[in-house]
Amino acid sequence: MESNINSIENNDYYKKLLTIFIRLKPKYKKDLNKIIITSFQDVISESDEKRIYTVYKININSENFVLKKSEESEIFIYKTFLESKNLPTPKMFGYTFEYDEYWILIEYIEGTDLKKFNEQIALNSSISLSKIFNKYWVENDFDKHKLDNRFEKYYARIIKRSKCLTHHANLSKAYKCFLERQLTCPRTLCNGDLMQINAINSSNDVLIIDWGFGGIMPYSLDIARLISHGAERDDPFYMTNDLRNLFAKKLYKLLNTETLTYSQYIFDIKLSMLNEFIEFLEYNFNNPNEEKDHYYNYYLKRANKLAYELLDYVNQKDNCVISDIII
Numbered sequence: 001m002e003s004n005i006n007s008i009e010n011n012d013y014y015k016k017l018l019t020i021f022i023r024l025k026p027k028y029k030k031d032l033n034k035i036i037i038t039s040f041q042d043v044i045s046e047s048d049e050k051r052i053y054t055v056y057k058i059n060i061n062s063e064n065f066v067l068k069k070s071e072e073s074e075i076f077i078y079k080t081f082l083e084s085k086n087l088p089t090p091k092m093f094g095y096t097f098e099y100d101e102y103w104i105l106i107e108y109i110e111g112t113d114l115k116k117f118n119e120q121i122a123l124n125s126s127i128s129l130s131k132i133f134n135k136y137w138v139e140n141d142f143d144k145h146k147l148d149n150r151f152e153k154y155y156a157r158i159i160k161r162s163k164c165l166t167h168h169a170n171l172s173k174a175y176k177c178f179l180e181r182q183l184t185c186p187r188t189l190c191n192g193d194l195m196q197i198n199a200i201n202s203s204n205d206v207l208i209i210d211w212g213f214g215g216i217m218p219y220s221l222d223i224a225r226l227i228s229h230g231a232e233r234d235d236p237f238y239m240t241n242d243l244r245n246l247f248a249k250k251l252y253k254l255l256n257t258e259t260l261t262y263s264q265y266i267f268d269i270k271l272s273m274l275n276e277f278i279e280f281l282e283y284n285f286n287n288p289n290e291e292k293d294h295y296y297n298y299y300l301k302r303a304n305k306l307a308y309e310l311l312d313y314v315n316q317k318d319n320c321v322i323s324d325i326i327i
Helices: 011-024 026-034 072-082 119-136 150-165 169-182 220-227 241-254 262-279 282-286 296-314
Strands: 002-004 036-043 050-060 063-070 092-098 101-107 187-190 199-202 205-208 215-218
Touching (some): 011 026, 011 092, 011 101, 072 092, 072 101, 119 241, 150 169, 150 282, 241 262
Antiparallel strands (some): 002 036, 036 050, 092 101, 187 215, 199 205
């Protein structure tokens, strides 16, 4: 949903956005009175609670752009990994540092997010992600192929997260398996926050947006981020186990991997799904006396169930085999 920024009683801010846009597209300076700016909003619950982003649609002479308040890290991802690579992401037209803030101007993509996940979106998402993964896929010699420092920052963060599991023995054991695998897991370019709201379904194609947390990381992170959340009901994201597995199986078939078996692939995804669940439990684990929100038991149940499955597989209990993705 969009709302016209003219309805915001802050003319100075409107002028600020115009200044930034003209800095990036000076040819439109003579058409200032024709520029229409609208702000993006996202409905995040059934109660119609809205979140307003510092992301704006710029319309001028039937052309559309997206002006977004950004970070240096996102600009680095665009310039290093995405620019002129023909990957399923919006094109970046330029960036600037104005008013002590970074801003980027990118291509406007008509479409919807992936909150209403379905079979076609699952298949198109797997195709899009495979194009990005295959472009930067590395299975060994990570230092030799090093392109950024994102993995080191990521690994330090998950080591810190592991400290919240001191009083949760099974979760801690399973999370240790996750930590160990991150050091050897194939790496590629990941978005770092591939929730359903960070992709656009457009004309039978899925484009991935918002690259501020991106970089070279274990491949399974983006897969898990996309499919770990959501349910058939009582959740802002629609997702089913059939859709999870349809997406995962199609993506595996498209990967240019030399050594990754399907069972290891599913195991990697499940390890990263455990990380997803624990991320949403971390605050309450570290602050046990504070009130828990309604998602606490939701994610705790999922985390405990998955931890038992992972540990059974690692210990080969009763000749356990890794199964399809079931939540």
